[in-house]
Amino acid sequence: MMDILMYLFETYIHSDAELMVDQDELSEELLRAGFHQEDIYKALEWLEKLAALQDTEETPYMNTSSVTAMRIYTAQEMSRLDTTCRGFLTYLEQIHVLGADTREMVIDRVMALETSDFNLDDLKWIILMVLFNAPGNESAYSQMEELLYGMEDGYIH
Incomplete structure (x- = not known):
């Protein structure tokens, strides 16, 4: 998929x-x-x-915006998102590419994948897709593209 x-x-x-x-x-x-x-x-x-996920009535986590909250991952999330993936998500939050709402959208879409073979490169694609589809995140999408395409080999996979 x-x-x-x-x-x-x-x-x-x-x-x-x-x-x-x-x-x-x-x-x-x-x-x-x-x-x-x-x-x-x-x-x-x-x-x-x-x-x-753009409909905040159907996704209650979209209404939260506390900057002091800390994300605790479930066992299922940790089995899909290894420490490298979780660290990358935290990094993106720290540099304001992801907010709590877009982070939760990313995690939601990652967990919806039917795969046991998920890695950091896959996560980067999911993040791009989420940011592209989340209104008001054009700047974050551009930052993410710069982060990924500005890498040595120029590709995210």
Whole structure:
């Protein structure tokens, strides 16, 4: 599923290409690109839920903005997000790329992935997708892009 999400992000979102609105056409294109139907449905559902996170009535953590709060990870979150990933999230909060609300959106989307093989590079992609889709975070998205694409090899994967 991560491959599909990265493909969609690079092909449509990041390249400023026109995103097809018709989900059937998009599914067909992904099938032609070699992805499996079940993974396509899961990825599209994942993206729909990402868009739904903008509704603060459905996501109560979006209303919290305490700068003094400390995030405690559950055992499940710690098994998905290793210490490197958790440290990176903390770093991004400290430099104000992520706020408590966007951090929670990232964690929500990470936990929604059906994978046992998750790493820092995957997390970076999820962060970019969340920041891109979260209104009012254009500056944070730009900072994140600079952090990632300004690295030695110029790529985030």
